[in-house]
Amino acid sequence: MLADYSLLLIGAILVNNFVLVQFLGLCPFMGVSNKLETAIGMSSATTFVLTLASIVSWMTYEWLLLPLGLEYLKTISFILVIAVVVQFTEMVVRKSSPMLYKVLGVFLPLITTNCAVLGVALLNINKQHSFLESAFYGFGAALGFSLVLVLFAAMRERLNVADVPVPFKGAAIGMITAGLMSLAFMGFAGLV
Amino acid sequence: MIELISNHPFAAAISALLLLGLPFGALLGFAAVKFKTQGDPIADQIEELLPQTQCGQCSYPGCRPYAEAIANGEAINKCPPGGESTINALADLLGVEATPLDAEHGEENIKKVAFIREAECIGCTKCIQACPVDAILGAAKQMHTVIVSECTGCDLCVEPCPVDCIDMLPIQPTLQTWSWDLPVPAEQLIASDSRDVMGAEA
Numbered sequence: 001m002l003a004d005y006s007l008l009l010i011g012a013i014l015v016n017n018f019v020l021v022q023f024l025g026l027c028p029f030m031g032v033s034n035k036l037e038t039a040i041g042m043s044s045a046t047t048f049v050l051t052l053a054s055i056v057s058w059m060t061y062e063w064l065l066l067p068l069g070l071e072y073l074k075t076i077s078f079i080l081v082i083a084v085v086v087q088f089t090e091m092v093v094r095k096s097s098p099m100l101y102k103v104l105g106v107f108l109p110l111i112t113t114n115c116a117v118l119g120v121a122l123l124n125i126n127k128q129h130s131f132l133e134s135a136f137y138g139f140g141a142a143l144g145f146s147l148v149l150v151l152f153a154a155m156r157e158r159l160n161v162a163d164v165p166v167p168f169k170g171a172a173i174g175m176i177t178a179g180l181m182s183l184a185f186m187g188f189a190g191l192v
Numbered sequence: 193m194i195e196l197i198s199n200h201p202f203a204a205a206i207s208a209l210l211l212l213g214l215p216f217g218a219l220l221g222f223a224a225v226k227f228k229t230q231g232d233p234i235a236d237q238i239e240e241l242l243p244q245t246q247c248g249q250c251s252y253p254g255c256r257p258y259a260e261a262i263a264n265g266e267a268i269n270k271c272p273p274g275g276e277s278t279i280n281a282l283a284d285l286l287g288v289e290a291t292p293l294d295a296e297h298g299e300e301n302i303k304k305v306a307f308i309r310e311a312e313c314i315g316c317t318k319c320i321q322a323c324p325v326d327a328i329l330g331a332a333k334q335m336h337t338v339i340v341s342e343c344t345g346c347d348l349c350v351e352p353c354p355v356d357c358i359d360m361l362p363i364q365p366t367l368q369t370w371s372w373d374l375p376v377p378a379e380q381l382i383a384s385d386s387r388d389v390m391g392a393e394a
Contacts, residue, residue: 091227098233
């Protein structure tokens with residue numbers, strides 16, 4: 001039992017990492033990873049949104065759409081759920097840490113369009129996860145996203161002061177680094 | 193229930209979405225009221241860090257307008273009374289680079305207070321009108337004097353005085369305010385390092 005959930009977590013965090021292996025959620029990955037503190041703030045917000053959205057989407061599907069035979073409405077309902085969760089998170093962040101709210105700027109409402117969030121919600125349905133499995137899957141996806149975001153931000157801070165050739169400065173060397181990180185994470189394939 | 197849905201699928205879909213959306217809308221409305229932010233919390237935090245001399249050397253009419261300007265993206269290096277420590281604290285808070293003090297707004301000086309030489313004071317009240325923190329005691333044709341505990345050393349009273357009887361005197365360190373001098377920078381302290389610097393310039 002515990003082993004199943006651990007395997008699910010390892011799978012979501014490392015083996016099928018949502019950013020580097022499944023290539024979802026690349027927009028905040030490239031956009032917010034300039035500074036480490038911003039990346040940490042963004043990853044906490046996304047973790048909160050992902051876990052909550054994963055749980056509420058599952059509940060919506062299981063208790064509203066399935067009994068009424070309206071499975072075809074799952075995409076729009078999940079978008080509705082995610083938008084509500086993101087709005088709620090935005091209000092909480094604005095109240096608790098105005099500085100973080102200002103620094104994140106437009107990327108906080110853009111979590112709504114983060115394909116990793118909708119992807120987790122839909123994958124939970126595809127893989128027919130139970131309630132706890134959905135929760136763990138969402139949480140694991142968020143942890144994987146946070147891990148990669150923080151690692152990438154740390155590297156980008158160093159790349160900013162490194163001796164990079166002029167044509168490669170900025171986003172270009174960032175993309176190359178992300179590609180190399182993705183190659184590294186492919187090494188986890190077959191672990192689970 | 194199932195017959196109702198299969199007979200009116202369109203209505204069923206719309207009502208299902210409404211059933212989903214209305215409680216969420218209520219939740220968001222409740223949250224909007226509960227998590228309401230008043231005023232500009234970032235400008236408040238910035239203002240806490242500014243020295244409150246209200247001197248105007250930053251070209252804003254006081255510390256609060258400058259704090260609001262910084263919240264909107266103004267440079268943080270315009271406050272001479274705050275000096276380097278204020279710039280560093282602001283850079284920390286806002287997560288920006290700590291640039292050196294902008295020289296056109298003034299140099300960083302030791303803290304001073306104004307002192308009126310009472311033998312020469314003519315009681316014109318021009319310095320009282322200039323003082324932004326109301327630290328000068330006096331009335332028309334009465335003696336004017338500076339309340340030392342209120343004076344922020346902003347310098348604004350020196351210009352209007354027609355008999356030029358106001359001096360800016362440095363504050364004497366007390367037992368509570370004394371501290372060691374800053375250490376000499378590394379380039380000047382280690383002889384071999386300073387030789388290298390001079391050799392590179394030569």
